[in-house]
Amino acid sequence: MLKFASLVPVGMAxxxxxxxxxxxxxxxxxxxxxxxxxITDAGRDRARYYPxxxxxxxxxxxxxxxxxxxxxxxxDQLRCYNRGISGNKVYQxxxxxxxxxxxxxxxxxxxxxxxNDFWHTLRSDYEGTPEVFNHDLRxxxxxxxxxxxxxxxxxxEPFAVKGGSAITAEWSQGFRPYQNVVKxxxxxxxxxxxxxxxxxxxxxxxxxxxxxxxxxxxxxxAGAFLMKDAWLQAFHKLI
Amino acid sequence: MLKFASLVPVGMAxxxxxxxxxxxxxxxxxxxxxxxxxITDAGRDRARYYPxxxxxxxxxxxxxxxxxxxxxxxxDQLRCYNRGISGNKVYQxxxxxxxxxxxxxxxxxxxxxxxNDFWHTLRSDYEGTPEVFNHDLRxxxxxxxxxxxxxxxxxxEPFAVKGGSAITAEWSQGFRPYQNVVKxxxxxxxxxxxxxxxxxxxxxxxxxxxxxxxxxxxxxxAGAFLMKDAWLQAFHKLI
Numbered sequence: 074m075l076k077f078a079s080l081v082p083v084g085m086a087x088x089x090x091x092x093x094x095x096x097x098x099x100x101x102x103x104x105x106x107x108x109x110x111x112i113t114d115a116g117r118d119r120a121r122y123y124p125x126x127x128x129x130x131x132x133x134x135x136x137x138x139x140x141x142x143x144x145x146x147x148x149d150q151l152r153c154y155n156r157g158i159s160g161n162k163v164y165q166x167x168x169x170x171x172x173x174x175x176x177x178x179x180x181x182x183x184x185x186x187x188x189n190d191f192w193h194t195l196r197s198d199y200e201g202t203p204e205v206f207n208h209d210l211r212x213x214x215x216x217x218x219x220x221x222x223x224x225x226x227x228x229x230e231p232f233a234v235k236g237g238s239a240i241t242a243e244w245s246q247g248f249r250p251y252q253n254v255v256k257x258x259x260x261x262x263x264x265x266x267x268x269x270x271x272x273x274x275x276x277x278x279x280x281x282x283x284x285x286x287x288x289x290x291x292x293x294x295a296g297a298f299l300m301k302d303a304w305l306q307a308f309h310k311l312i
Numbered sequence: 313m314l315k316f317a318s319l320v321p322v323g324m325a326x327x328x329x330x331x332x333x334x335x336x337x338x339x340x341x342x343x344x345x346x347x348x349x350x351i352t353d354a355g356r357d358r359a360r361y362y363p364x365x366x367x368x369x370x371x372x373x374x375x376x377x378x379x380x381x382x383x384x385x386x387x388d389q390l391r392c393y394n395r396g397i398s399g400n401k402v403y404q405x406x407x408x409x410x411x412x413x414x415x416x417x418x419x420x421x422x423x424x425x426x427x428n429d430f431w432h433t434l435r436s437d438y439e440g441t442p443e444v445f446n447h448d449l450r451x452x453x454x455x456x457x458x459x460x461x462x463x464x465x466x467x468x469e470p471f472a473v474k475g476g477s478a479i480t481a482e483w484s485q486g487f488r489p490y491q492n493v494v495k496x497x498x499x500x501x502x503x504x505x506x507x508x509x510x511x512x513x514x515x516x517x518x519x520x521x522x523x524x525x526x527x528x529x530x531x532x533x534a535g536a537f538l539m540k541d542a543w544l545q546a547f548h549k550l551i
Contacts, residue, residue, distance in 0.1 A: 116367065127533045128355065132366050136533070137379055144537035147519035280386035294366045294375070298383035 096145055097309045104152040105142070106179035107135045108166060109186050109229070112291060113157025124152035131155055133292065134300035141305060154179070162190045162201065163209045170213065175220050181312070182217065182224055183304070185269075186210065187231030187251045188290055195243055203250035211258050218262070225311050226264035227304065228255055234273045234296075236282035237289015244289075265307040272303045335384055336548045343391040344381070345418035346374045347405060348425050348468070351530060352396025363391035370394055372531065373539035380544060393418070401429045401440065402448045409452065414459050420551070421456065421463055422543070424508075425449065426470030426490045427529055434482055442489035450497050457501070464550050465503035466543070467494055473512045473535075475521035476528015483528075504546040511542045 104124070107113050115133025122129055125143060130136040130153070139153045156173040158165070163186050166173075174182065190206045193199035218224060230252055233244050252270060259266040276285045276299055285296040292300060343363070346352050354372025361368055364382060369375040369392070378392045395412040397404070402425050405412075413421065429445045432438035457463060469491055472483050491509060498505040515524045515538055524535040531539060 125533065127371050127536075130371075130533070132369075132371060132375065136371065137376070140376055140533045140537040140540075143523070143532070143534035147515070147523050147534065276386070284382070284386050293382070294364065294369070294379045295382035295386065297366075298379040301379075 097312050099142070099146050099149055099151060099312055100180070101149045102152070103149070103181060104154070104177060104179045105181040106174060106177055106183065107138075107153070107155045107157060108174060108182065108184045109157040110161040110189050111157070111159035112188070113155065113185055114159045115157070115297075117155050117157070122154075124154050129155060131157070132294075134297040134304065137297055137301035138304055141301065157185075160189060161186065162193065162199070163187070163206055163213065167209060167213050170216070174217065178221065180223065180225060181227065181308070183227040183229065185229035185231065187255055188233070191244075191248050191251045192239075192290070194247075195241070203254055206251055207254040207258070210254065211262075214258065214262055214264070226262070227267060227307050227311060228259045228264045229267045229304070230255055230269045232269040232273050234282045234286035234289040235277060237286050240289035265311040267300075267303050267307045269300060269303060272299050336551050338381070338385050338388055338390060338551055339419070340388045341391070342388070342420060343393070343416060343418045344420040345413060345416055345422065346392070346394045346396060347413060347421065347423045348396040349400040349428050350396070350398035351427070352394065352424055353398045354396070354536075356394050356396070361393075363393050368394060370396070371533075373536040373543065376536055376540035377543055380540065396424075399428060400425065401432065401438070402426070402445055402452065406448060406452050409455075413456065417460065419462065419464060420466065420547070422466040422468065424468030424470065426494055427472070430483075430487050430490045431478075431529070433486075434480070442493055445490055446493040446497070449493065450501075453497065453501055453503070465501070466506060466546050466550060467498045467503045468506045468543070469494055469508045471508040471512050473521045473525035473528040474516060476525050479528035504550045506539075506542050506546045508539060508542060511538050
């Protein structure tokens with residue numbers, strides 16, 4: 074098992090800043106796993122499941138993160154996997170967790186999940202609640218930490234970009250509890266946290282949703298760039 | 313027609329530095345066109361031919377450049393097109409130049425071409441020479457400047473990464489003349505120039521070709537990141 078130097082207490086509130094963090098060394102051979110839904114999947118070729126395969130990374134924030142990491146850590150034999158699957162809710166991560174997380178034995182696990190746990194209650198007859206989401210995500214992470222005791226976890230805040238075509242009035246009340254669940258679990262379990270909602274809220278001061286995230290859920294190439302920057306800040310504080 | 317403030321004399325030798333250049337403002341509505349072969353194409357979905365379409369940008373250096381530009385110029389209505397086509401030699405750019413350059417009326421034209429003009433003399437019975445390449449590329453650029461007098465051109469140096477699986481002994485003598493042609497045309501016509509060979513030569517001090525460009529011709533995600541940085545330096549000096 075690789076050991077990580079913990080430079081700051083994990084779980085500490087990490088204020089997001091638009092300035093780049095200095096890049097930290099990453100232990101050689103580190104495996105980084107990205108998990109989530111369509112935002113993470115981003116059209117990846119699922120047949121290209123080996124690490125660092127460009128076409129297996131999709132065209133979203135994961136691609137942009139891996140490009141940065143692989144360029145800045147050339148000699149470190151890092152292994153980056155994308156295992157996001159479009160449409161997933163948290164219970165669907167759990168169903169495929171053996172193959173798509175535990176077997177890969179990641180040292181760093183990044184999860185962005187939750188938007189469908191809310192959205193599908195509007196779009197289909199899915200009957201989940203914030204309580205179900207809380208229970209399932211918490212159980213998944215506790216199980217993961219039991220199986221992989223040294224794992225470092227980065228939880229991404231699910232987000233909805235105001236003005237996006239899919240963001241109806243129901244979101245303003247209904248979605249916040251799911252966001253709160255992720256923050257609460259992050260605090261309770263001492264994971265890193267990426268405040269994507271803040272990232273996009275600040276971006277809206279510069280250009281409307283159409284530039285960053287046209288439907289409010291799936292980021293544009295520019296929105297994915299902002300996510301990459303925010304994720305790297307959390308990552309370089311964590312390792 | 314948009315007008316560009318010329319901050320430095322174009323065509324001036326632009327030494328590559330691994331430090332980031334400050335980002336310059338870009339005139340609103342600027343159209344940026346990327347042209348070239350498979351390195352530029354990078355598996356783009358050719359049916360997604362509208363500007364800024366993530367899947368239409370491929371998964372190479374163009375994607376990474378556009379992500380950076382679109383994130384840093386949110387209000388500027390930039391239009392970025394990828395029209396690279398795998399396998400192209402310079403005469404094949406010329407054959408499709410009306411549709412894939414002139415009609416798009418770019419203010420900035422980025423071209424990376426030349427590796428196939430040499431490589432296909434080894435791999436197939438293509439009989440081009442550096443002289444043919446010089447004549448055809450020069451004619452293409454002169455025609456372009458006549459049709460679009462205010463265009464800013466960025467010429468990328470074709471490159472071969474030592475240790476890549478496709479780079480045989482024949483390259484060490486045979487390819488340099490094609491590289492020299494691009495530099496010479498860049499100087500003669502006053503275009504910006506991106507010294508990709510230097511970028512990759514320096515990268516090899518940190519990790520072997522397998523990390524940056526496994527076959528020596530097609531960059532990895534990490535190699536594309538380096539190209540992005542070098543291109544942005546040229547771009548921000550040019551505009």
